[in-house]
Amino acid sequence: MRLFLCVFLVLFEVVCSVTRPNIVFILTDDQDVFLNGTGPMSKLRQYVSSQGATFSNMFVTTPLCCPSRSSILTGQYVHNHKAINNSVDGNCSSPSWQKGPETQTFVTYLKKSGYTTFFAGKYLNQYGMDETGGLSHIPPGWDHWNGLKGNSQYYNYVVSANGKAEKHGSDYKADYFTDVINRKATTF
Numbered sequence: 001m002r003l004f005l006c007v008f009l010v011l012f013e014v015v016c017s018v019t020r021p022n023i024v025f026i027l028t029d030d031q032d033v034f035l036n037g038t039g040p041m042s043k044l045r046q047y048v049s050s051q052g053a054t055f056s057n058m059f060v061t062t063p064l065c066c067p068s069r070s071s072i073l074t075g076q077y078v079h080n081h082k083a084i085n086n087s088v089d090g091n092c093s094s095p096s097w098q099k100g101p102e103t104q105t106f107v108t109y110l111k112k113s114g115y116t117t118f119f120a121g122k123y124l125n126q127y128g129m130d131e132t133g134g135l136s137h138i139p140p141g142w143d144h145w146n147g148l149k150g151n152s153q154y155y156n157y158v159v160s161a162n163g164k165a166e167k168h169g170s171d172y173k174a175d176y177f178t179d180v181i182n183r184k185a186t187t188f
């Protein structure tokens with residue numbers, strides 16, 4: 001009995017010592033200072049950017065959408081993850097990307113270390129297409145998956161809701177994608 005109690009306490013301490021913070025990662029496109037991308041977004045400026053930091057001397061390893069997103073996911077340069085452009089034949093969400101780099105993203109590592117993971121929004125430009133496995137493909141590591149089919153669309157789009165097609169029309173209240181992402185994330 002004493003031994004059992006001792007073991008239990010040790011386990012409990014281990015569990016307590018590995019509690020970690022929640023992580024919220026928001027990725028937005030096309031909001032650079034040069035193009036005045038946040039100009040029309042007064043609330044974003046008021047609540048987020050004016051209270052944060054602006055990078056006035058910033059570098060990315062590639063300025064192209066799918067390769068850059070693939071680098072964010074894997075931590076690898078384009079010459080290593082090989083997603084060289086926004087097309088399937090350039091490895092954007094391609095079968096070989098899915099067999100290789102996509103199995104080792106920051107998400108798979110978070111999942112392995114005990115995090116519960118949630119995604120909502122645009123993923124990779126060719127995600128959800130027939131030639132990239134369709135909407136039933138859920139990238140490894142995600143417990144809750146809401147991936148937009150294809151490239152940026154705010155109305156008349158399809159989302160893979162945990163592998164099932166969720167079709168949206170053009171009703172502002174029901175379908176505006178930014179708000180749909182917001183509702184799903186808030187519910188999570």
Ligand SMILES: *[C@@H]1O[C@H](CO)[C@@H](O)[C@H](O)[C@H]1NC(C)=O
Pocket residue numbers: 036038039040
């Ligand atoms: C940025 O956009 C806002 C809103 O459209 C506009 O009022 C402002 O003049 C723009 N600033 C520049 C530097 O173009």
Ligand SMILES: *[C@@H]1O[C@H](CO)[C@@H](O)[C@H](O)[C@H]1NC(C)=O
Pocket residue numbers: 081082083084089090091096097100
């Ligand atoms: C796509 O990825 C595969 C597997 O890494 C690689 O063999 C192929 O050369 C890549 N395609 C391009 C266009 O880089």
Ligand SMILES: *[C@@H]1O[C@H](CO)[C@@H](O)[C@H](O)[C@H]1NC(C)=O
Pocket residue numbers: 084085086087089090
């Ligand atoms: C993407 O890369 C592939 C492989 O090099 C090429 O065949 C294709 O034309 C490229 N697509 C674009 C849009 O540049």
